[in-house]
Amino acid sequence: MWRSIASNALTLFIVLLVALAGLLAWGRQEFNGPGPLTEAICVKVEKGASLSEVSRTLEAQGAVSDARIFRIGADYSGKGQGLKFGSYLVPEGASMVQVLDVLTAGGASTCGREVNYRIGVAKAEIVLRELDPATNRYVEVVKFDPAAEAAPQPYVDATLAGDLRWQVTLAEGVTSWMVVESLKRADFLEGAVDAVPPEGSLAPDGYEVEKGGARAALLTAMQDKQTRILADLWASRVEGLPYDTPEEALIMASIVEKETGIAAERKQVASVFINRLRAGMRLQTDPTVIYGVTKGEGVLGRGLRQSELRRATPWNTYVIQGLPPTPIANPGRLSIEAALNPDVTEYLFFVADGSGGHAFAKTLAEHNENVARWRAIEAQQGTEGGGVQGQ
Structure with missing residues (x-):
């Protein structure tokens, strides 16, 4: 009798092991295999969001087939605590491991909305754009001149919602006075500017900034870049x-x-x-x-x-x-x-x-x-x- 019980227990144990192995193999395949997305989407990771919350969001948006498998795989890989706040582009057919890599890579957001303050020779314009995941191209939402008009509601709503990338772009041929006057009207920057930088000392280019960043610090970055460019080209x-x-x-x-x-x-x-x-x-x-x-x-x-x-x-x-x-x-x-x-x-x-x-x-x-x-x-x-x- 005891032999029969032991034999049955062993058989059950083996069956459970086989089932567990099959389950693990299936989970591994789900985690590493092609995902369910038929087109690229933007996924937003809220500030302070837990892995469980993000997993459920991904499942609800159709980016992963099973939130539990994504959560378990993220924990097992050691990346579960490395989620980065922001909006990210998840490509068509991305596997769970690829989605995890996108959400933990860090750096600037790769999806969502951006504000570009374009300072030109004649005027400056604030442009709010949003990425269209289907084409991977930015679409203009609204554009306005802060010197001539009040901020339109879509821009106000976007700034309140957060999760925006901010950039200041300096056109070639703009004067230093124009740059300073335009930055004074940038409602996303802070701090006074003591003096207009010397003419010619600012490098025309695009500059990534943080909301609430200092105007003076941005001008210093522009001057430092122009100094490097001039020194490099002077040497040759x-x-x-x-x-x-x-x-x-x-x-x-x-x-x-x-x-x-x-x-x-x-x-x-x-x-x-x-x-x-x-x-x-x-x-x-x-x-x-x-x-x-x-x-x-x-x-x-x-x-x-x-x-x-x-x-x-x-x-x-x-x-x-x-x-x-x-x-x-x-x-x-x-x-x-x-x-x-x-x-x-x-x-x-x-x-x-x-x-x-x-x-x-x-x-x-x-x-x-x-x-x-x-x-x-x-x-x-x-x-x-x-x-x-x-x-």
């Missing part, structure tokens, strides 16, 4: 440039930046001004005259008057010889590179050509022909104004 400059310091190169870069928005032209434009400096000619560039009028505090908004072209200011390159005393804007990396590694040309003049670019000339006669063509285009378009360099 070509020989024989008509300026002796990085500061003078930055002045030239700012002029190049304001004269053309076409990247492919920057080195040609730089060559014109460098050739003029070497020949002892005045630079005669309108953007410097405009800076002498506005001091970088806003946009002129009209054509230059003849009296302004004749008026003596430290920045009027129709009057002064050589470079002005300071940059006239914050140049980007490509313009700094153009000032330090210009094309080798014989050009001394350029004028707008009607296509958005410029026509370059070696002689005044060629330049006058290009100017005549440009004036004819202006007449056809019913416009009148700048675009001429080296008159």
